[in-house]
Amino acid sequence: MDQVTFRSDTVLSDVHLLLPNACHLMKRLNSVGQPVFTSKFRILRDCDGKESSSESPVRESTDASNVPLDEDGDLDVVRRPRCSSSNRDAVCPIILSQSAATLTDEEEDSEEEDGARDVIRIEHTMATPLEDVGKQIWRGAFLLADFILAQASMFTGATVLELGAGTGLASIVMAMVAKTVYCTDVGDDLLSMCQRNVTLNKQHFEPQESEIRVRQLDWMADDLCTDADLDFCWTDAEIGDLHDNTTFVIAADVCYDDDLTDALFKTLYRLASNMRHPITTYISIEKRLNFTLRHMDVSCEAYDHFHHCLVQLQQMTDGKMSFMVEPVKSSFPQFFQYERVEQLELWKVTAERL
Ligand SMILES: C[S@@+](CC[C@H](N)C(=O)[O-])C[C@H]1O[C@@H](n2cnc3c(N)ncnc32)[C@H](O)[C@@H]1O
Incomplete structure (x- = not known):
C-alpha cells in the first residue's frame, strides 16, 4: 500500500481529527489491511481531583484562546494555497509491520516500559466505513471515562458490563476502579484490537487484581x-457471574442507527431482567446535527430516536420491570483532554425487577 485514500463514505472521529500528528504513529496493518495507529491519552488528575504531576498533557491543547482572531474578533483562518490536486503531496505512510493482533513478548515488554501510570495507550484505525466505527475512539467514551473517574467510589469493586466497547477505552478506565469488567462488542477483528488495548494497558488495573474480559x-x-470453538465466547461460569454480580452497565456513543438503537434497548431490557441485582446503566451520546433535505432543516434523527427509546422504556408497564431515566449533568471534572462540547450528553437508566 503506498497511498492512503479517504473515501467519501468513511467517517472520522473528532478525537482523531484533532489529535496532533506527533501523537500517533502508524504501527501496522490489521488483519483486514487497515492502518493501525497508537494514540496516548494522559489522565490529567487523580480521582481526588488533584492535577497529575506530569509536565504537559500528551494531547495537544485545543484551547480556543490559541486560535488567531482578526481585529473584529472573527476567526483568522489561514487557508491552504489553491493548487491542483496533482501538486498535493501524496500521503505515503511507512508501515512498521503487518501483523496479527497479538503482542510478542518483546513488544509487550517495551510497551510496558513506555506505559506510564497516567497514560492510556490505545490502538485504533482512522476514517473507517460506518460498519467499522468501533475501531476509532469517540468523544462519548471520554465523557463516560471522565464520569467513571469522577465517581470512582461508586464503581469500586463492582462487576460492570460495557456494551459496544469499540477499542475498549471506557472499560480500561472502569477497570482502574471496578473489580471485573465484561468488555463487549461484535466482530473478531474489532474484539482482537480491543483485547490488544486491554493487554497494552494492564498496568492500570492488574496491580489491584481487577480484570477485563x-x-x-x-x-x-x-x-x-x-x-467454545469461537474466539471471545462466554463460558457458563462467566454468564453466571454476569447475571449474579453485575450492578452497572455502561455504553458510549452507541446510538447512531435506529435499528441498532432498537436492538440495544431490547438487549438492555433482556439483560436487566436476567440480572439478580437492580442495574444502573450510563449511556453517553453525542447529539450530531445534520442538515437534511427531507426536513429542509438541521435535525438530529439518531438522537431523537434514542430519546424516544428512553421515554418508551420509562413508560413501559409490563408488570415485570420498571425503568427510571434521568440526564446526568456533565459538570464533573475532565480527566482527559478532549473537547467536551455541549452536544455530549450522559444518561442514567435504573432498572428494577418488579
Ligand atoms: C461509535 S462506536 C463507539 C465505540 C466506543 N464505545 C467509543 O465510544 O469509542 C459504536 C460501537 O457499537 C458497536 N456495535 C454496533 N452494532 C453492534 C451490535 N449489533 N452489537 C454490539 N455492538 C455493536 C460497534 O461495533 C462500535 O464499537
Whole structure:
C-alpha cells in the first residue's frame, strides 16, 4: 500500500481529527489491511481531583484562546494555497509491520516500559466505513471515562458490563476502579484490537487484581455466544457471574442507527431482567446535527430516536420491570483532554425487577 485514500463514505472521529500528528504513529496493518495507529491519552488528575504531576498533557491543547482572531474578533483562518490536486503531496505512510493482533513478548515488554501510570495507550484505525466505527475512539467514551473517574467510589469493586466497547477505552478506565469488567462488542477483528488495548494497558488495573474480559455480545442476537470453538465466547461460569454480580452497565456513543438503537434497548431490557441485582446503566451520546433535505432543516434523527427509546422504556408497564431515566449533568471534572462540547450528553437508566 503506498497511498492512503479517504473515501467519501468513511467517517472520522473528532478525537482523531484533532489529535496532533506527533501523537500517533502508524504501527501496522490489521488483519483486514487497515492502518493501525497508537494514540496516548494522559489522565490529567487523580480521582481526588488533584492535577497529575506530569509536565504537559500528551494531547495537544485545543484551547480556543490559541486560535488567531482578526481585529473584529472573527476567526483568522489561514487557508491552504489553491493548487491542483496533482501538486498535493501524496500521503505515503511507512508501515512498521503487518501483523496479527497479538503482542510478542518483546513488544509487550517495551510497551510496558513506555506505559506510564497516567497514560492510556490505545490502538485504533482512522476514517473507517460506518460498519467499522468501533475501531476509532469517540468523544462519548471520554465523557463516560471522565464520569467513571469522577465517581470512582461508586464503581469500586463492582462487576460492570460495557456494551459496544469499540477499542475498549471506557472499560480500561472502569477497570482502574471496578473489580471485573465484561468488555463487549461484535466482530473478531474489532474484539482482537480491543483485547490488544486491554493487554497494552494492564498496568492500570492488574496491580489491584481487577480484570477485563473481552467478549462477544451482539445486540442483534438473542443469546450470548457460548460456542467454545469461537474466539471471545462466554463460558457458563462467566454468564453466571454476569447475571449474579453485575450492578452497572455502561455504553458510549452507541446510538447512531435506529435499528441498532432498537436492538440495544431490547438487549438492555433482556439483560436487566436476567440480572439478580437492580442495574444502573450510563449511556453517553453525542447529539450530531445534520442538515437534511427531507426536513429542509438541521435535525438530529439518531438522537431523537434514542430519546424516544428512553421515554418508551420509562413508560413501559409490563408488570415485570420498571425503568427510571434521568440526564446526568456533565459538570464533573475532565480527566482527559478532549473537547467536551455541549452536544455530549450522559444518561442514567435504573432498572428494577418488579
Ligand atoms: C461509535 S462506536 C463507539 C465505540 C466506543 N464505545 C467509543 O465510544 O469509542 C459504536 C460501537 O457499537 C458497536 N456495535 C454496533 N452494532 C453492534 C451490535 N449489533 N452489537 C454490539 N455492538 C455493536 C460497534 O461495533 C462500535 O464499537
